[in-house]
Every structure is written in structure tokens, then in C-alpha cells.
Amino acid sequence: MLADFMTRAVLAGVGVALAAAPLGSFVVWRRMAYFGDATAHAAILGVALSLALQVSIFAGAMAVALVMALTVTVLSGRGYAMDTLLGVLAHSALAFGLVAVSFLSGIRIDLMAYLFGDILAVSRGDLAVIWGGAALVVGLIGWRWSALLTATLNAELAHASGIDPRREQLVLTLALAITVAVAIKVVGVLLIAAMLIIPAAAARPLARTPEQMALTAAVLGSGSAIAGLRAAYVFDTPAGPSIVCVAALVFLATSLLDGLRSGQSR
Amino acid sequence: MSLIAAESLSAGYGAEPVLRDVSFTIAPGEIVTVVGPNGSGKTTLLRALIGALRPAAGRIRRKPGLRVGYVPQTLHIDPTLPMTVDRFLRLPGRSSRAACAAALESAGVPDLLQRQMAGLSGGQFQRVLLARALIETPDLLLLDEATQGLDQPGSAAFYTRIDQVRHDTGCAVLMISHELHVVMSASDRVICLNGHVCCQGTPAVVSAAPEYRALFGSGTGGALALYRHDHDHDHDDPATEAAE
Numbered sequence: 001m002l003a004d005f006m007t008r009a010v011l012a013g014v015g016v017a018l019a020a021a022p023l024g025s026f027v028v029w030r031r032m033a034y035f036g037d038a039t040a041h042a043a044i045l046g047v048a049l050s051l052a053l054q055v056s057i058f059a060g061a062m063a064v065a066l067v068m069a070l071t072v073t074v075l076s077g078r079g080y081a082m083d084t085l086l087g088v089l090a091h092s093a094l095a096f097g098l099v100a101v102s103f104l105s106g107i108r109i110d111l112m113a114y115l116f117g118d119i120l121a122v123s124r125g126d127l128a129v130i131w132g133g134a135a136l137v138v139g140l141i142g143w144r145w146s147a148l149l150t151a152t153l154n155a156e157l158a159h160a161s162g163i164d165p166r167r168e169q170l171v172l173t174l175a176l177a178i179t180v181a182v183a184i185k186v187v188g189v190l191l192i193a194a195m196l197i198i199p200a201a202a203a204r205p206l207a208r209t210p211e212q213m214a215l216t217a218a219v220l221g222s223g224s225a226i227a228g229l230r231a232a233y234v235f236d237t238p239a240g241p242s243i244v245c246v247a248a249l250v251f252l253a254t255s256l257l258d259g260l261r262s263g264q265s266r
Numbered sequence: 267m268s269l270i271a272a273e274s275l276s277a278g279y280g281a282e283p284v285l286r287d288v289s290f291t292i293a294p295g296e297i298v299t300v301v302g303p304n305g306s307g308k309t310t311l312l313r314a315l316i317g318a319l320r321p322a323a324g325r326i327r328r329k330p331g332l333r334v335g336y337v338p339q340t341l342h343i344d345p346t347l348p349m350t351v352d353r354f355l356r357l358p359g360r361s362s363r364a365a366c367a368a369a370l371e372s373a374g375v376p377d378l379l380q381r382q383m384a385g386l387s388g389g390q391f392q393r394v395l396l397a398r399a400l401i402e403t404p405d406l407l408l409l410d411e412a413t414q415g416l417d418q419p420g421s422a423a424f425y426t427r428i429d430q431v432r433h434d435t436g437c438a439v440l441m442i443s444h445e446l447h448v449v450m451s452a453s454d455r456v457i458c459l460n461g462h463v464c465c466q467g468t469p470a471v472v473s474a475a476p477e478y479r480a481l482f483g484s485g486t487g488g489a490l491a492l493y494r495h496d497h498d499h500d501h502d503d504p505a506t507e508a509a510e
Contacts, residue, residue: 015458029347146358153343159318160336160408161358207348208382 006233012122012130013061013225013243016179016186017197019032019134021218022141023175024196025203025210029152030172034199035072038090038182040192043067044097047114047184051104062181068093069173094189103175117188117240119229126185133182137175144171146179186225194244199224202251205258220250230249269332269406269438270315276325277307277314283322286312286462294408297432297439297452302459303470303481309339310441311459312410315440335404335437337395339411342426349383361401373397373427389417392424394490400431407431410439423454 029038047108050060071091076082083215101111113121122233141148149160151165158165183192199221207213228243235242268291276285284307294300295392302308313319315326316336343349355366370376373393375434378386386394392412409428429452432439441453456472458464464477472478 029344029506031344054357150358152347153354154338154411155343156313156338157336157341158358159313160316160334161319163358200345200358204346205347209348209353211353213348260356 005122007230008122008124008127009119009229009239010030010226011127012119012186013229014222015130016183017135017173017199017221017225018218019137019179019182020195021199022116022145023137023172023179024200024221026141026148026152026172027176027196027218028204032172033103033133033193034086034090035069036193036196037073037177037178038086038093038185039065039069040189041090042093042097043112043180043184043192044189045093045100046097046181047189048097048100048104051101051109057151057184058133059107061184062177065180066174066177068184069177073123073169080153097189113188114184115188116238117184117186117189117191119186119221119239119243121186130182130185140171140175141144144168148172156163178206191234191240191244194247195221198244198247198251202247202254203262205254220254221247269329269331270440271327272324273327274314275311275314275326276323277321278311279310279321284461285291285314287324287349287461288463288464289324290457290463292438293434294405294430294438296454297429298441298455299453299459300440300442300457300459301444301482302464308459309410310365312408312440312442315408328406332406333404335399335401335407337392337407337409337412339414340396341391342385342394344422345384351378351381351383351386354394355398355401357398359402359470368392369397369401373400389420391415392408393417394422396424396427400435400437403435404437407437407439408444408492409439411442411444413443428452471502 027033037110046061046064047057049064050057053060058150068089072086075085098111100108101114147163148168148171150161150163151168155165158168179196180189182190183195187195195196199217203213203216206216224247225243225245228246229239231246231254232239232242273290275288276283276286288307288311290298298307300311309419310319314321316334329377351370352366355361355369356363362371364384365433366502367379368378370378373396375390375397378390378394383391392415396412407428413424416424426442429441431437442495451469453469456469457464457466458472458475458478458481459483465472465475465476
């Protein structure tokens with residue numbers, strides 16, 4: 001029988017998976033994987049700051065994630081060597097965050113809970129934040145869907161249709177910051193990018209249109225969250241990493257399926 | 267009233283503008299070609315016209331409510347992005363499925379609707395790009411080296427089709443091309459660009475202009491004639507009307 005904390009954990013996992021699916025699809029299409037990583041890693045600094053300033057962790061993590069995402073967006077527009085820059089930013093943000101946490105000697109803090117998530121300790125209040133954030137992200141992306149898709153396809157094509165690609169990039173940046181903030185509790189900062197990318201990548205071989213890919217990613221991500229929690233319960237493994245492991249196995253399965261299919265058609 | 271006009275337009279990417287003091291207008295129903303050597307600012311001009319690049323000086327005036335159809339030079343679709351022809355045609359828009367089917371029909375590729383964009387041949391891809399640009403009945407069609415990757419009969423067929431589109435819908439066409447001889451004879455007017463407008467006029471006037479010859483050499487002056495010679499072997503090509 002699922003205990004009540006398990007029900008809340010499942011709801012939290014599914015909430016994050018639903019927000020991560022459409023956003024993750026754009027992250028994959030626009031090759032922003034490392035960008036997602038950098039934003040997520042920066043959130044640990046936000047956690048440290050919000051503990052020190054005694055504000056909500058959600059707000060602190062989101063603010064720092066947003067600053068990081070905007071910084072990267074502005075710098076990428078100026079033609080810096082992006083993978084080097086992102087490598088520098090992602091890991092230094094993480095390192096500064098960890099160092100900042102160690103200064104908080106007065107507060108008892110379970111660092112692991114922020115690095116790998118603490119989904120089994122999700123409260124009703126956390127659930128409200130997670131589902132509220134997820135609804136915001138899905139609403140934002142749904143509202144801009146066609147414009148985002150056109151801007152992803154080709155910036156000039158977007159301009160000619162009266163769409164400003166920079167504005168759409170900003171929408172994604174904002175959605176990313178919200179997602180990072182709500183996902184910390186579920187999978188932790190180290191594995192947020194995995195929740196974004198793996199279900200979307202797993203959905204790719206099954207989809208014929210962008211919409212199908214985002215919906216399939218939502219189904220696969222939610223399924224991974226449920227199955228991963230079940231596995232964590234049965235095998236007594238850490239919940240966040242177990243969810244990501246299941247998602248990775250799903251990715252492997254759909255990739256093999258795709259390989260078989262294209263092998264047959266050859 | 268003109269559809270779009272550049273007034274003393276200067277634009278570029280760094281301190282040094284690529285375009286200096288460029289002025290021209292495009293009237294309804296006109297086919298205008300911009301020719302110029304590499305680095306002459308052809309693509310910069312097109313980017314400024316669609317609003318992707320802010321002018322450093324001067325301005326671009328558009329007729330209010332101007333509908334622009336744009337065919338990019340290349341369109342790389344990331345392999346992670348699944349995209350059927352049908353979905354692509356309805357981006358970003360509100361076009362109905364019937365309109366998409368009709369657009370493909372008139373582009374001569376009626377069976378592609380459910381195919382993946384990534385699986386199309388170069389010629390099919392180009393037709394789909396053009397069909398998408400035409401789907402919302404633009405007043406002005408902008409083509410950036412639209413025949414790149416097509417072979418010679420392919421690009422000749424493409425220009426024939428452009429002329430027919432103009433004939434059927436009355437839209438104006440502005441195109442950029444390096445295929446001087448084919449493009450120029452399909453145009454009403456040619457703008458020779460090299461950072462600034464060197465000369466403009468009918469194809470015959472431009473190809474005889476000393477500025478044009480200085481840029482492209484006298485060899486291409488004969489290219490127009492060469493194209494006309496080619497054309498003698500083709501008996502029902504509507505592009506001849508535009509070559510007058």
C-alpha cells in the first residue's frame with residue numbers, strides 16, 4: 001500500500017515531469033542541454049542565499065537560476081565560445097554554492113537533500129508550489145508555443161512572421177528558472193537537467209510532430225517518476241536518482257526500438 | 267504607393283556598416299532582383315527588410331499591414347525536432363489544413379503533407395519552403411538565394427514558378443541571387459549592390475552599365491544573351507514575359 005508520503009511524492013514527481021516535458025523538448029531542439037545544467041547548478045547558490053537570508057528556498061533558487069540563465073543568454077548573444085563559458089559558469093556556480101552553504105554554520109542543513117532531492121519529504125505546501133510552478137511553465141510555453149517553435153526553427157523565419165526570437169528566448173529562460181526552482185525538492189540540482197532532457201530525448205523516436213514529442217515526453221517522464229519511486233520504495237534506493245535511472249532505461253528502450261525500425265526499413 | 271522602401275539605409279554588424287546609404291522602393295507586383303558580389307550586403311539588406319537587423323541609420327518604410335512571405339537561403343532542421351510538412355506549413359500560423367493541401371498542390375508536390383521535412387529532397391524542400399511563404403497570400407515575397415542546391419533545370423523551373431505566382435496572385439517579389447543570368451532575365455528591375463546601390467534599372471540597362479561591368483566583368487554582360495539563347499529552346503516558358 002502506498003503510504004501518504006508516497007502519494008505526495010508521486011504527485012510531486014508527476015508535476016515536475018509535466019513541466020519538464022515541453023520545456024525539455026525545446027532544450028533538446030535548441031541544443032541548450034548544458035544551458036539547463038548551468039542554470040540548475042546555479043540554484044544551489046540560491047539555496048544557500050535563501051537559507052542565510054531566511055527567505056523561501058523556492059524564491060531564492062528561482063532568482064539565482066534566473067540571473068544565471070539571463071547571464072548566459074546575454075553572453076551567448078555576444079558570440080562567446082559557449083561550451084567553455086557554460087562549463088566555467090555551471091561548475092563555478094555549483095562550487096560557490098557549496099562553499100556558501102558551508103558558511104551557514106548556524107543552520108543544520110542536509111546538503112544531499114538539495115543536490116539529489118528529497119522527494120519523500122515533500123509537504124502539502126511544497127506540492128502547491130510544485131504544481132503552481134508547473135502550471136505556470138506549461139501555461140507560458142503553451143501560450144507562446146507557435147512563436148517558440150518558429151523561433152527555434154529559424155530566427156529569420158520568425159522575424160519575417162513578426163516574431164522576435166529574443167523575446168521567445170526570454171520566455172524559455174523564465175520557464176527554465178521556474179522549473180529548476182520547483183524541481184530542486186524532487187530530483188535535486190544535479191539531476192534537474194536529466195529530467196528535462198532524458199524524457200524528451202526518449203520521446204523523439206516515437207514522435208512525428210513537435211506536439212507529439214512534448215506530449216510523449218510528458219507521459220514517459222510521469223511514468224518514470226512513478227516507476228522510479230516504486231523502485232526506490234522496493235529496493236530502498238535514493239528516490240531522485242532512481243527516477244532518472246528509470247528515465248534512462250526508457251530512453252535506451254525507445255532508442256533500441258528506433259534502431260530496429262530503421263534497420264528493418266533499410 | 268510602394269510596398270516597402272529603404273530610405274538612406276545604413277546597416278551592419280560592427281562599427282563599419284555593410285550597407286551605406288541604400289535607397290530603393292518596391293512597387294506592387296514588381297519582380298526585383300538584387301545582385302552583387304560576396305560581401306556586398308545582399309543578405310544584410312534582406313535581414314534589415316524583415317526586421318531582423320536594426321538599421322544603423324536611415325529607415326525602412328513598410329506599407330501598413332504588409333504581409334511578407336520569406337524563403338530563407340537554407341533551413342537547417344535539427345534532427346531532434348520531428349516536423350511533418352503539414353505542421354511546418356502551419357507555422358506559426360493559423361492556416362487551415364485545406365489551405366496547406368492547396369498550397370502543396372499548386373507547388374506541384376501534393377503528396378508530401380505527411381512526410382517528415384528531414385526526408386525531403388532538395389527540390390521538394392525548396393517547393394515546401396515556397397509553399398509556406400505563399401500560404402498567407404503575401405503582398406511581398408522575399409527570396410534569399412532560394413535556388414541554392416538546385417540544379418540548373420531545377421532553378422529555371424523555380425523562377426518560372428515565381429513568375430507564375432506573381433501572375434496569379436499579383437504579389438511583388440524581391441530576390442537575391444548569384445545566378446546572374448537566369449535571375450536577371452526573370453526580373454522587371456535589377457538592383458546592383460556593392461555596399462551601396464551601384465546602379466539599377468531593367469536587366470538590359472544594368473547589364474550594360476559600366477558599374478555593373480566593373481563588378482562582374484564584361485563576361486557576364488553576355489550572360490543575359492546566353493540565357494536568352496538557352497531560352498530559344500524552351501517553347502512555353504512564361505518567364506519570357508519578364509525578360510522583356
